[in-house]
Amino acid sequence: MRIDDVRRCKRMFTSKDVARIAGVSQSTVSYVMTGKRPISEETRKRVQAAIEQLSYQPNAGAQALASSRTRVIALVVPVGGDLGNQGVVPFLETITQCAREADYDVLLVTADEGAAGLTRLDGRSLCDAIVMMVIAAQDERIPVIPLLRVPVVLLGVPDDPSGLYCVDIDFTQAGRLAVEELVGTGHRRIVVIGHPPHTLARGNSFVGQFQRGVDEAATAAGIRTGLVQLPESTPSGARIVVDRALSTAERPDGLIVPHTSAIPHVLAALRRRGLVPGRDISVVGHCTDSAAEEMEPAVTNVSHAPREISRRAMRTLFALLDDEGANPPPFGVELVPARLTRRETTVNVSHP
Structure with a gap:
């Protein structure tokens, strides 16, 4: 068989073929690829081996048509950066990695678009979910969130977090x-x-x-x-x-x-x-x-x-995106405990 014929065959493989070789259901293949369900390590390895054997790549366009999803997560990032360039990087890296592992892409949106930017993302069906970074105590974007069709997770906690999903350091x-x-x-x-x-x-x-x-x-x-x-x-x-x-x-x-x-x-x-x-x-x-x-x-x-905050936020996000819609997490605030490490800039002081 010619190389071109092999390549054409590879492009025709579907998740059904992966499931057949791995000896599992198609839904199990989906759960392994998206991480939306806990799967045993043995089953996960069988599915991964089948994926590698077939050089299977999911058809993003077909997935979007079948599920009415874009497979895109919008990340609203600060402009000018209170976090600074280096401060933003761990968030971006971790969120992108979590998205990629679940077969999602990330769309960066600058926070200067405000509430109108959220409405645009939702109205034009540009994404399946939104993650917002750096939240104001009285954030003017908050009233728009309940009106959106897509789930939103905040990396930060406003003064009134009721009806919101928030994750941050304490x-x-x-x-x-x-x-x-x-x-x-x-x-x-x-x-x-x-x-x-x-x-x-x-x-x-x-x-x-x-x-x-x-x-x-x-x-x-x-x-x-x-x-x-x-x-x-x-x-x-x-x-x-x-x-x-x-x-x-x-x-x-x-x-x-x-x-x-x-x-x-x-x-x-x-x-x-x-x-x-x-x-x-x-x-x-x-x-x-x-x-x-x-x-x-x-x-x-x-x-x-930042990495732990991002991982927890993405975990909440994927729970909200669960295809089955079963038992979404309750609204609330999840705080990552702070931790102090003593290094070279602490000195013991004695007072008379």
């Missing part, structure tokens, strides 16, 4: 952990380096949630914390905010930096003033573990778990 717990780390190592004069104006202007919900945790932990410890706003997340902005923080009546012995991209600038600004983080003053950042480990010195951090 920012309130993160704020508490940062204060508890400093209080537990003897610090009593703690200053939070607040987010820059553009983040505050957007009303992002995580800002208030983190500060709420800081305030709760400080009250429990019987101390007060200061707050100095970052003018901009740049080296010069960090120098300004560090100068302001250190010029307060009670010079702080510990700083909390919840804005990820500002952490290395704050460390540099402290060194510029002759202060060694982890020796002369403590710094706790809110960032991913990998980012904390790469900084100089390695930063004590409260974890921000």
Whole structure:
């Protein structure tokens, strides 16, 4: 048989052929490929072996016609990035990987389209579901969501999450952990380096949630914390905010930096003033573990778990997309627990 004939035969194989060789039903083949049902490891291996034997590739067009689905998930990403370019990447990578494993493609949509962008995606049947990143406390897009025909999962939690599917890190717990780390190592004069104006202007919900945790932990410890706003997340902005923080009546012995991209600038600004983080003053950042480990010195951090958040959000999304429509998950908020790791920027403080 000629190579062209073999290729033509391969293109004609269907999931029915895969099911016949694997000795399973067509629905089982579908569940293995989409991950929508738990399948035993032995069965999954048989199906995968049959797929490889036939070089089977599902016909996306035929699947869409048969199921009235696009096999596309729209991901609404922030513009200008409070997360920064590096901060967005783990979300994009994980969501894309989860989608690919379930035989879906991802369509990137910028958040500046607002509520009109969601309506357009739904009205033109461009996707089967929507994932939204970076949610405002009073997000103007929220009222549109119940009107959409496609399911929506939020990576973030607005002030009123009723009737929504939300997944995020527990920012309130993160704020508490940062204060508890400093209080537990003897610090009593703690200053939070607040987010820059553009983040505050957007009303992002995580800002208030983190500060709420800081305030709760400080009250429990019987101390007060200061707050100095970052003018901009740049080296010069960090120098300004560090100068302001250190010029307060009670010079702080510990700083909390919840804005990820500002952490290395704050460390540099402290060194510029002759202060060694982890020796002369403590710094706790809110960032991913990998980012904390790469900084100089390695930063004590409260974890921000973008990959775990993304995986859980996609798990919820696929449950909502279940073909059978059986027992969709209840509306609600799923919070990934925050975790603190002590590194080189914590110093034990003794008070007279």
